[in-house]
Amino acid sequence: MRPAFVAALALCLAALPAQAQQRFKSSAGDLVVETVAEGLQNPWGLAFLPDGRMLVTERAGRLRLVSSDGKLSAAIANTPNVTGRGQGGLLDVALDPDFAGNRLIYLSFAEPRAGGNGTSVARGKLNQADTALEQVAVIFRQMPTINSNMHFGSRLVFDRTGALFVTTGDRYGQRDEAQNPANHIGKVIRIRPDGSVPADNPNKPGWQPEIWSIGHRNVQGAALHPQSGQLWTAEHGARGGDEINTPKAGLNYGWPVITYGVDYSGLKIGEGTAKAGMEQPLFYWDPSIAPSGAAFYTGERWPGWKNSLFVGGLAGQMLVRLSTQGEAVTGEERLLDGLGERIRDVRQGPDGYLYLLSDDAKGRVLRVRPAP
Template sequence: MRYLYLFLLTATLAACDPGATTPEETTPAAPDREADGEEPMMLTAAGVESETVFDFEDIIWGFTWLPDGRILATVKDGRFLLIDGDGHTEIAGAPEVRDAGQGGLLDVLLDQDFENNRYVYLTYSRPEQGGELGFTSVGRGTLSQDATRLENFTSLYDGGPATDKGQHYGSRMVWGPENGHLYFTIGDRGNRDENPQDTTRDGGKVYRITADGAIPQDNPFAGVPGAKEAIYSYGHRNLQGLAVHPETGAIWEHEHGPRGGDEVNVIEAGKNYGWPVITYGINYDGTQITQEVGMEGMEQPVHYWVPSIAPSGMAFVTGDRYPGWKNDLLVGSLRFSFLKLVHLDGTEVTGEQDLIKNIGRLRDVRMGPDDYIYASIEGTGIVRVVPRSDELSR
């Protein structure tokens, strides 16, 4: 059956193919929880709409909120913005980036004790040789009291070596709830044959370091001769989603497959997630990467998409503004210009809905401090997803 599946897979469309048609659902539609008596009402895709809260034409790769409600946002071309209402200013002192291919200024995260130390963490494509080469780096600086400058920015981890390739930088960051360590992702950097499966090399990994860049002693490869000791899991392709489950505290991740095979995984210490030895995807030219979709010692995804949706950004729904969605998963689609809502029962996917269709390439999604869903859309800016008043009044 697996071989028949892989044969059929060759008919799917590449994630980067501009002529692709709309994908068919790979899971059931949204569950009818009202009919099951589990909840009085479940919001549907038709029951929400988007409203633009910040107009911006360029690519906002990541964003987060300051305690006072203003937004910090990264722009792929290297600008670091402070957004206040519908206006913005550029924050000085951000690191230089290699704005080439998929590289640039990537994710942003506040320190867990930001109100006291004002540390801000950034991931970015760090340039070498005048920008001819680059690698994914994670660093932090201190945001000035007036929020006009990022001071004393320092790299904490460099995922080298630098290469002239422009793809698969990753990269997202979260704080681990059980220990306060920093988890971050680096893609395979376009070198699938060497990086993902080799723990002596960077690339194609989820990493874990302390807030100041040290290696936790209980990291799975700490003390292993030759290993990159910051590695937490390996065998990944291009990881552009990372989120902490609000109830279990588990680290969830999603990554781009090649032509098909985008994955959602629950990350565990030291586990091998298979790329490129096993995959549900194929090469962009339609040839097979491997005939294997499973192998002993390699983890299966919680969920995968065929054809690819090109996922970017990831968050769990929290709060009570969206009936029936609490603890479900939000995933942005670059390719098909919608926000994917993945309904969960534990780690089992029970259905999907496509929200705010045709809005544009959706780069990041976050739950705001007001418990609304926010998303950054390339060429549009930042939007808020709100329940329609007529839907909630039913």
């Protein structure tokens, strides 16, 4: 972006309405949390357009634009039909790396199907009026179809080659299938933007060719490390055992054979916390915070926080900052204690501030900035 445009955009975003401000302590000084937009029904995913406006999904099935003054658009037309029950609905949203030229966006969603539902990804072109999607097509379907309203995943992250990572869940009652590379249950998927399979995928014997890694429970946070370009994920455990992982090609991350959590009944899951041929998490939480959206910080507002991974907590109702060094988590800071919001998504805005989605029937877009 041109420097003059970035400066103008920052001023525009800074002028967004500041409502219901709250102040919190942090290692980098006091933080202010303010409402940018409200009236969203269980917002799930957020993506910034090049002009600073935001695309926000609502789990019930709507895709909305949030303008520079915090106003919500009407629902954008032609989004996919969704299973809007339990944890299902319209989930993540991502822009094509060449959005400025092709206006393509990607949506993950719980797709209703004969006999049940599953995590799917659709691609469509945002029309010039920003009112509808055109040429909508499903480019990935998690198989098999399962009759469940739980554990859909599902974050969307483009890597530096232009391939798309899609995270899926184990559909709750199907957890043993996370170890079966012949299906998409509890996997990280890697596809091309048209749904085809990249030539450098693992493609191991017995593996579906679009599978990148196996042994995942329910990955709802994912981001690329700003220096290495490595995918980092935040993954729900059961009762304890939420994990930060760096999924690599062809590796097994253990669920449900190894875990640092226990079942909700208190009974043991699997064989323990380690097993040959299965990867250890970089970091885990016990008790759980129920991690959701994740973003690495690269801005200038908090120079000491560069390369920190910010993770939203649902059950924990917090924002967690994980300091990193290379491929290691070196510290944890828990932020926004007392905010009282389930944090569903975390993004860095073009102005260098952090933006959060609160998962509530009256959900909000929140901005986190340094206190004056």
